[in-house]
Amino acid sequence: MSQPLINWFKFASPASFYPLAGKLWPWFAALAAALTAAGLWISFFVAPTDFQQGEGYRIIFIHVPASWMSMFIYCVMAFWSAIGIGFNTRLSGMMSAALAPTGALFAFLSLWTGALWGKPMWGAWWVWDARLTSELILLFLYLGYIALTAAIDDPRRADKAGAIVSLVGVVNVPIIYFSVKWWNTLHQGASVSMTKAPTMAATMLWGMLLMALAFWMYSIAVALYRVRSIILERERHATWVAELPEMQR
């Protein structure tokens, strides 16, 4: 067999991924900080006041990127779960486990900021809008994953069980979204539509994109940092961990 150009599996081993993650995460953290600063500056000082919604609309600069990330992270978790089941790699399960709390955090943040935005705009903290409802269910799916993996003591078994949960969940997410959407139209729920928002000024769009990138970088940095902790915790009996310079102290 000819030697492949890139060895895709080199970093599938925790021992070789640990130093790589250690080198990478400060860069992503720095990027996240810089992008957050730029994004917040645009969203608070540059973006014009919305003539319909006033200053309150600025909450969407947090809200929309948080919702995007909460959905995207679930897909990434499912991707790593599929890899973990397919190739039986240990690192994939650790990656899923490292991503789950961040995803749950973003889902919660999205609901929280959504409520804060809804009170002045709709006059209610909560409406049974299709998006709100499916975001809430997404949070439940995250919590189910975290609760299941936390309840199983053997980490390998926890990873595999979690992988099945996240794969079943990712198949169900579109089904849940459309069922909630049709349920909502049958009930004639919220009269305010979020999809027909007024066309956005270019600076607002820039602010939102910067914040989305910042959240993305933050998620990568935090996931890498967390996966390093998980690797250390699970591989603490391995020789290579004992030989690490940070273990010598």
Place this chain on the structure above:
Amino acid sequence: MNAFVAILRRDLLLAMRRKSEMLTALFFFMIVVSLFPLGIGPETALLRRIAPGVLWVAALLAAMLSLNRLFAADHQDGTLEQMALSPTPLTLLVGGKVLAHWLTAGLPLVLLAPVLGLQFDLSSRALGILMLSLLLGTPLLSLIGAIGAALTLGVRGGGVLLSLLVLPLYIPALIFGAGAVEADMAGLGAGGHLSLLGALLALAAFFAPWAATAALRITLE
């Protein structure tokens, strides 16, 4: 196929020998449904409006209560390991167990629902639609529940965990099931909802035994 029939017969026989477990879930269903008028008040128009939702949520909870016994006893006495070792595909055996679970836990709910629906002053037409939606929906609950039951097998705090895992996945069944009755009462026709419920059932019948088998193999390894 012989093995499928054999395990179906065995599980049904076991359920018949332990009638109280089956009846407890049924009584739970009746009590939960009867609590709503007591909490909300006996106003007929209101009760008629909430009836489909109440009956469906109660059916959901009752079906979930009995999920624990789907694999637990077989896991404890080692039968499950023998099943995994047998030459018959485990997926087929899981399918048989799920069907037996539906026959003992789902079908009684379907048969009991119209009687409870009468308490809520539903018309006979609405009762028919309710039965039809439950007939399509309860197998779905057993199929999805089997994945959760297999995953939480022998796990600390399995019961509560099972509800946390399974209930979010039950939401589409609840929406289309209760929606079918509501749509019919509103004069919109229940066909769309029932078709979607049927589509979900077909999808789950194909994938759920397979996913439950994968989960069981993780537990047994």
